[in-house]
Amino acid sequence: MIKYILKRIVLIIPILLAVGIMIFTLMYFVPGDPVSIALGNSATQEEIEAIKTSKGLNDPYMVQLGRYLGNLVFHLDMGTSYKTNMPVSMELLSRFPNTMKIALSSIVLTMLIGIPIGIRAAIKANTFEDRLSMFVSLLGTALPNFWMALLLILLFSVTLKWFPSNGDKSWKYFVLPAISNSIGSIAMIARQTRASMLEVIRSDYVVTARAKGVPERKVILGHALPNALIPIITVCGGSFGMLLGGAIITESVFSISGIGTYLLTGINSRDYNVVQGSVLYIAATFAVLMLIIDVLYAYVDPRIKAQYVQSGRKGKENGKKDK
Amino acid sequence: MKKRLMAILLTVALMCSMLAGCGSDAGDEGKVGEDGEKLKEITLVNTTQDYDGSPFAGVSWLRLLTRWMTHGTLFGAFPGATLDELQPRIAKSITMVDEVTAEIELFDYVTDSAGNKIDAHDVVFSYETAATSGNFSPKLLGSIASIEATGDYTLRLTAANKSKGTMELIVTNIPITSQEWYEGADESERTMNPAVTGPYKIRSFTSGGTIVFEKVENFWQTDESMKADIDKQPLDVINAVVITEGSQRVIALENQEVDVSFVDTSDIHRFLNDDGTAADGWMVKAIQDMPQLLFFNGSENSVFKDNEELRQAIAYAIDSQAVRLGGGVPDGIGENVRTVGNSTLGGYNTQWDEEDYYDYDPEKAKELLAKAGYEPGELTLKVMTLTNSGITSAAAVVQSNLSDVGINMEINSYDQALFNTYMYDSTQWDMMIYAVPSQNGLITDLWLNAFDARSFEQGTMNFVEDEHLQELLVAASEEFTEESIDAFHYYLKDQAYVIGLYNSVQYYAAQDGVEEMGLDGMQAAVPTLYKLADDYETVVSQ
Incomplete structure (x- = not known):
């Protein structure tokens, strides 16, 4: 199992390199540059070019790419922001807590509400309760979260004055972002849970458990739910990954200083290092989360664990044969 | 089952403790100084994160x-x-x-x-x-x-x-x-x-x-x-909180979360009476910004090259008062401009206010368009603007005005980075709406920024190569006399390489x-x- 995890960790490195090359190439070809924005429109082309040259922005593509990858691989250096001169990695670290707070509170809210709704809908399949919860879920998926964010602000901030409309000073400031962020994923998880549970509820072993007189609550939570968890974990993991990558819209609407707004600011000012660093961070977060999800599969489903162990052994045997 | 319940409770507790731990600097600051005196403190809005x-x-x-x-x-x-x-x-x-x-x-x-x-x-x-x-x-x-x-x-x-x-x-x-x-x-x-x-x-x-x-x-x-x-x-103490969204800034002011904020032109009506005065409970500061100018592309392949009539036709076709209102600058606060500059700049001659400056005349515009060699509907022009609600609305009014005289117009709005790149590319635009700054508050500085051939690879900011214009510019900026400034203004007005549209305004709203x-x-x-x-x-x- 540990071998499997190590193998996956090693695989993340080429993925990140590929992402680094792709994002560098994309930014290289996007029109606009950080120097002309910094200097404003009273700067002449000649002056802009002179400063671009001094910052190495006029070097050939391969030279710039080599320099970027060299710093990244050998010094773990994502560069500094052209706008603020601050190291990108330091900025990402300083903004990570806010993004984490939003992501964690959103995903907990999502799981605490979405999974029970989905289970209830599956148990009461094709009843009014099921249809109502699925209708509400559909609505939740269809509503854009920026719109939900604005509605929440109007209700809870402007009218009721319960929560502040923007900022990140204390826990109160994260309530509305967490709700607006999780409404879509609550709906998605609820629908996914319902679908998975419906499949499992009709299985023979569930029928057998009921026939043996096992209490319904235990049948659902003890027998059905664990077997329906794999797709739910996948959806939850994906949502959490997206949230950790920075909820760009939510962070912007609520003016929270997180990874999402950092990336957005970087794109607007063509701050190449900021964009590249942020995208790399998002890719790394996703890759690590996907690994965690795969490991979680093994704990939830012994068959998958056996597969992982087997693949590790096969690798070992192949190695011996080669020798 | 108990284990799972415990796990859920632990997760919730962890999250709550994390959120509770994120106390603020500003929120924790007291309002009383060491000497017991009340501190004078305000909170204002920073619109960007950089x-x-x-x-x-x-x-x-x-x-x-x-x-x-x-x-x-x-x-x-x-x-x-x-x-x-x-x-x-x-x-x-x-x-x-x-x-x-x-x-x-x-x-x-x-x-x-x-x-x-x-x-x-x-x-x-x-x-x-x-x-x-x-x-x-x-x-x-x-x-x-x-x-x-x-x-x-x-x-x-x-x-x-x-x-x-x-x-x-x-x-x-x-x-x-x-x-x-x-x-x-x-x-x-x-x-x-x-x-x-x-x-x-x-x-x-x-x-x-x-x-x-x-x-x-x-x-x-x-x-x-x-x-x-x-x-x-x-x-x-001065607290500067980041609020990047325009509507959020208005809410923050109305919710008393900030004392002072920059307000977008599209939102300022919430703080103003119909006559342009500040509504009860508010102080509104309108800062006369730089004039929005309409540049005609003067490069070799442009339709405007050596076609003074066409430039003038467009100038007469535009109702600058409607453009100003479209740009979110109401009567009593903003002004239409009578030159490439505005009355707040040093060197501005108030006599220009009394004179005709391409005052709206669609019939004359149609005549000049015919003289320029274009039939109604024949010409389609690309105008480039910054992505800004006020300017794009103003551009839409220009589009409507030009349509009335038979000129089609396409509006291309770009963010600052793209705009800065495309403004030096003569193939990207036929006309450009843009406010050129004056660093020292003098009209000649604005002119130097827009027209000084030493600063551009090809002529002026809008690719015009005109030696006489350059001579007049040097004289106006160095001599800075009424005669030299007038000479530049009248020559530029006659040539209509660039025309002034209206003076844009930056608004701040503050608590009473x-x-x-x-x-x-x-x-x-x-x-x-x-x-x-x-x-x-x-x-x-x-």
């Missing part, structure tokens, strides 16, 4: 409002201030030795907030570092021919040209810092906790979040009579009790220039 407190950093929104408040300059200025009107800051006096050379004497007791002494060598170091930082306007830096220390507290500064306002510009726009501190500090100290020569320093810095400024208790200038306006310390918001030499509403009612207390609950 603040950098170091002396030689690039421009950002909050930096525009606070840079000279934290970093001292040789002199302080107000809009349009001449050399005689400059206020001493780090420099005590300035004497012009000839048309371009100034002898400057510094105060001999200047220190920064870390206690480092500032002398002429620090000033020279600051000017040299600004020049190599890549963050200052090349035009400003290009105006400095040389700077040398002639003694511990005396300097000789030479301007690179004789243009009116050049010396004022270069002595009021370079931050002065201690060489010893700067060279010893790392990048994060420079950005987040710089030693300052101005009256305010950064108390706390959250990257992308709230920045708190506080007055320097041991500010070096103790002689009140010698203090420049910007060096006065009317406030104890903020009585006035003064402006520095660059028209920025710097917090130290605010005037508050004696009993004003911040509306923001702590």
